[in-house]
Amino acid sequence: MIKTESISYTYDGNLNFNFPDIHLSDGGSLLVLGNSGVGKTTFLQILAGLLKSESGKVQLGNTNYNDLSANEMDYFRGANIGVIFQKSYFVRTLNIFENLKLSLVLSNKKYEKNNIINLLEDIGLGDKLYSMPYDLSQGEQQRAAIASAVIKNPELILADEPTSSLDDDNCQKTISLLKKQADKNKSKLIIITHDNRIKNQFNNSITL
Numbered sequence: 261m262i263k264t265e266s267i268s269y270t271y272d273g274n275l276n277f278n279f280p281d282i283h284l285s286d287g288g289s290l291l292v293l294g295n296s297g298v299g300k301t302t303f304l305q306i307l308a309g310l311l312k313s314e315s316g317k318v319q320l321g322n323t324n325y326n327d328l329s330a331n332e333m334d335y336f337r338g339a340n341i342g343v344i345f346q347k348s349y350f351v352r353t354l355n356i357f358e359n360l361k362l363s364l365v366l367s368n369k370k371y372e373k374n375n376i377i378n379l380l381e382d383i384g385l386g387d388k389l390y391s392m393p394y395d396l397s398q399g400e401q402q403r404a405a406i407a408s409a410v411i412k413n414p415e416l417i418l419a420d421e422p423t424s425s426l427d428d429d430n431c432q433k434t435i436s437l438l439k440k441q442a443d444k445n446k447s448k449l450i451i452i453t454h455d456n457r458i459k460n461q462f463n464n465s466i467t468l
Contacts, residue, residue, distance in 0.1 A: 261285055262307070262416055262448050266316030269302050279303050280466055282450075286415075289439060289449040291459065294468030300452045301346075303468065304420045307450065308343050309333045320416055338367040342409030342447070344438075346421040348401045350393035356380070356404050357389045360411050367412045379407050383437055399430040403437060410441045417442050419451045423458060435461050 263283040270276045277299035284290050294300045305311040307318060309325055318325045320340060328336060337343075350359045357376055364371045380386050383403045388396060396404060402422060409417055419438060423431040435451070435458050442449035451458070459465060 262318070262320045262450075264307070264316065264318050267306055267313040267318060268315045269299070269306060269311060270314060277302055279306070279468070282466070284448050284450065284464075286448060287443065287446045289442060289462060289464060290451070291462035291465035292450060292452040292468060293454065293456065293459065293465060294452075295454055298468040300454070300468060301420055304343075304418050304450075304452045307416075308341055308418050309337045335368075339369070339412070340415045342412060342414035342417045344405050344409045344417070344419040344422055346424060348393070348405040350401075350404070350408075352393060355390045355392055356385065356396075356407075359393065359404070360408055363408045363411055369412045376411065379411055383407055383441075399426060399433070402426065402430070402434055406434070406437055406441065410445060410447070413445045414447055417447045417449045419449075419453075421453050421455070422451060423453065423455050428457065431455070431457055432461075 261284065264281055268276065268278045282290060292300065292303065302311065306313050323336060325333065351362065354362065360376045361371055377389065380389055383406065385400060385403055388400060393401060393404065422438065423434050426434060438449060
């Protein structure tokens, strides 16, 4: 379960965001829609523990973010939250297999080669195991980013504009893949976007 209560954030003392309360059970999914400038990325960063809310609370499972120090939040995020950013981030000198292995190591999760191979095969990148990130197409890079987030079996998957730069076909494939992986791991899935093309794929949505 993840829930928020009365969270807000202010930039430079004059740009203030107040966010709606959410309550998402294990295995649930939520689409958060909003135009540019309404605080979508700020909301995601607060849910990921990358920004600290100025009021209210965020709770994932039995853990209240307000009770954690910065170092404790970093460790908690690594172990429990998978984040997919709008722009894919990989270590360019490492191949896809090595990038996924690094994700596990940094999360203090057990590394098993077969788990990485099976995941890449599951998302259609079985033949890209030793490819370099910059050799992948945009759609393949997005799938690899999803793999990097879900390989550690996180409690919560957060995706920031995962379809904004994709064509209609890859857009639908990406959302289907995210939902499939979240369901497989019984993870909570929150997608934050301005992309109305995916609205009909979610029963649970809010607009900022």
